[in-house]
Amino acid sequence: xxxxxxxxxxxxxxxxxxxxxxxxxxxxxxxxxxxxxxxxxxxxxxxxxxxxxxxxxxxxxxxxxxxxxxxxxxxxxxxxxxxxxxxxxxxxxxxxxxxxxxxxxxxxxxxxxxxxxxxxxxxxxxxxxxxxxxxxxxxxxxxxxxxxxxxxxxxxxxxxxxxxxxxxxxxxxxxxxxxxxxxxxxxxxxxxxxxxxxxxxxxxxxxxxxxxxxxxxxxxxxxxxxxxxxxxx
Amino acid sequence: xxxxxxxxxxxxxxxxxxxxxxxxxxxxxxxxxxxxxxxxxxxxxxxxxxxxxxxxxxxxxxxxxxxxxxxxxxxxxxxxxxxxxxxxxxxxxxxxxxxxxxxxxxxxxxxxxxxxxxxxxxxxxxxxxxxxxxxxxxxxxxxxxxxxxxxxxxxxxxxxxxxxxxxxxxxxxxxxxxxxxxxxxxxxxxxxxxxxxxxxxxxxxxxxxxxxxxxxxxxxxxxxxxxxxxxxxxxxxxxxxxxxxxxxxxxxxxxxxxxxxxxxxxxxxxxxxxxxxxxxxxxxxxxxxxxxxxxxxxxxx
Numbered sequence: 001x002x003x004x005x006x007x008x009x010x011x012x013x014x015x016x017x018x019x020x021x022x023x024x025x026x027x028x029x030x031x032x033x034x035x036x037x038x039x040x041x042x043x044x045x046x047x048x049x050x051x052x053x054x055x056x057x058x059x060x061x062x063x064x065x066x067x068x069x070x071x072x073x074x075x076x077x078x079x080x081x082x083x084x085x086x087x088x089x090x091x092x093x094x095x096x097x098x099x100x101x102x103x104x105x106x107x108x109x110x111x112x113x114x115x116x117x118x119x120x121x122x123x124x125x126x127x128x129x130x131x132x133x134x135x136x137x138x139x140x141x142x143x144x145x146x147x148x149x150x151x152x153x154x155x156x157x158x159x160x161x162x163x164x165x166x167x168x169x170x171x172x173x174x175x176x177x178x179x180x181x182x183x184x185x186x187x188x189x190x191x192x193x194x195x196x197x198x199x200x201x202x203x204x205x206x207x208x209x210x211x212x213x214x215x216x217x218x219x220x221x222x223x224x225x226x227x228x229x230x231x232x233x
Numbered sequence: 234x235x236x237x238x239x240x241x242x243x244x245x246x247x248x249x250x251x252x253x254x255x256x257x258x259x260x261x262x263x264x265x266x267x268x269x270x271x272x273x274x275x276x277x278x279x280x281x282x283x284x285x286x287x288x289x290x291x292x293x294x295x296x297x298x299x300x301x302x303x304x305x306x307x308x309x310x311x312x313x314x315x316x317x318x319x320x321x322x323x324x325x326x327x328x329x330x331x332x333x334x335x336x337x338x339x340x341x342x343x344x345x346x347x348x349x350x351x352x353x354x355x356x357x358x359x360x361x362x363x364x365x366x367x368x369x370x371x372x373x374x375x376x377x378x379x380x381x382x383x384x385x386x387x388x389x390x391x392x393x394x395x396x397x398x399x400x401x402x403x404x405x406x407x408x409x410x411x412x413x414x415x416x417x418x419x420x421x422x423x424x425x426x427x428x429x430x431x432x433x434x435x436x437x438x439x440x441x442x443x444x445x446x447x448x449x450x451x452x453x454x455x456x457x458x459x460x461x462x463x464x465x466x467x468x469x470x471x472x473x474x475x476x477x478x479x480x481x482x483x484x485x486x487x488x489x490x491x492x493x494x495x496x497x498x499x500x501x502x503x504x505x506x507x508x509x510x511x512x513x514x515x516x517x518x519x520x521x522x523x524x525x526x527x528x529x530x531x532x533x534x
Contacts, residue, residue: 034503038299038450038451038479038503039299040296041296041297041299041300041301041450041499041502041503042301042502042503043502043503082505196294196295197294198294198301199257199263199501199502199505201263201264201266201505202259203257203258203259203263203264203501203502204256204257204294204303204305205279205288205293205305205308206293206294206303206305207293208288208293208308210287214287215288220263
């Protein structure tokens with residue numbers, strides 16, 4: 001159980017919630033959230049948008065009953081959180097290029113913050129694509145060396161990867177697949193997958209995905225995979 | 234018996250009657266981060282088949298009000314890999330170990346059972362009730378004659394006691410239970426998931442690649458409780474009951490309906506501590522009601 005510090009609407013259907021939490025949290029990991037009894041039955045896997053000791057932040061989209069209930073939580077309400085779960089993004093050295101689409105931009109913010117702390121001299125460029133309304137771009141602009149924003153188009157059309165960059169992408173699967181095939185082979189590309197999950201810890205086998213090395217669990221073996229693991233590139 | 238929750242299932246002594254259900258608990262490893270598995274009455278393996286299975290394609294989970302539909306399709310590493318990689322870990326946990334076995338045909342069941350004769354599991358749960366596989370699975374479990382037939386063949390070659398896991402999707406469940414008992418089964422477990430269907434109206438398509446899927450969770454509890462009661466009235470062998478149990482009160486209801494042990498399934502997904510909370514709740518109930526053992530309320534309704 002965690003106490004909600006704040007929960008605000010940042011764009012139509014998009015909410016940012018900060019809760020009390022202190023622990024080891026890696027960028028790219030997620031928590032299972034619930035604030036209801038048995039309907040809906042399952043908890044909701046939500047990625048970490050930002051973390052500092054005592055403050056764990058989620059940026060999430062209202063898509064169904066569970067996230068609707070989450071969006072109605074007020075300061076000082078209780079929310080059950082389990083985690084952090086998942087492997088998270090690898091530690092990145094060299095320069096970083098992130099490509100986010102829609103609510104897939106959520107985990108990339110904490111990644112960029114963490115990367116800059118670990119690599120004070122590293123360069124970080126950010127591509128953000130949204131279907132109709134952008135959100136969170138200012139926060140990225142305050143951190144990154146460059147932010148390329150696209151609304152209503154196809155972000156991968158604007159994507160140019162620079163020598164020495166590692167690419168990290170999170171967003172609609174079709175966008176990540178396009179990134180995976182567009183980026184030249186000499187760059188490492190990591191993708192963060194989304195899946196329906198029941199347990200979040202690797203027990204239910206509901207989020208299984210096919211990879212080059214057999215079935216993997218998105219929740220436990222992922223959600224972050226190398227592009228060659230999950231896409232035909 | 235000195236302890237409030239000690240339970241005998243035939244001559245197998247369980248420290249308590251609470252066992253996580255097959256398919257909701259992996260091989261236990263994922264839950265070791267939450268508690269000591271030796272606190273459980275027993276452990277039941279993920280459903281195993283002779284050959285490894287990669288499971289079903291497409292969507293595997295779909296929520297319903299207070300329920301969960303799944304179409305995992307018995308994804309598992311196969312019996313050999315289980316014996317080599319998982320059994321050495323499981324056997325060292327101080328609790329009763331149950332191995333769940335499914336099959337696509339008679340030969341695959343029997344070969345799997347023979348391989349399991351090489352390990353010291355305490356009980357085999359014979360899965361003739363999985364609704365999510367194309368071959369075998371539920372096909373054996375929906376008729377008393379076929380259920381009795383496969384049970385007899387398995388009992389004849391297994392050195393372990395056989396508990397048959399029944400489907401709620403077939404003929405009268407009490408008839409199937411009686412056929413299994415007559416064939417030499419030493420226990421019955423029930424219910425496996427209820428077969429259901431989901432349609433995504435926006436896509437104008439069925440949700441699951443396998444068309445139908447299995448429904449579990451609190452939504453199925455009244456059906457599971459009724460079937461448990463019917464089977465407990467019909468057979469003398471012990472029954473391990475499950476279906477939507479999410480707290481100690483639910484567990485108690487199944488025991489009052491006649492179940493010797495209970496299995497905890499879907500609720501593990503939203504509360505990993507559920508089995509431990511249920512054990513503690515049952516113990517507190519015994520103390521409050523002045524029971525020396527939980528068995529005093531077994532089958533009272």
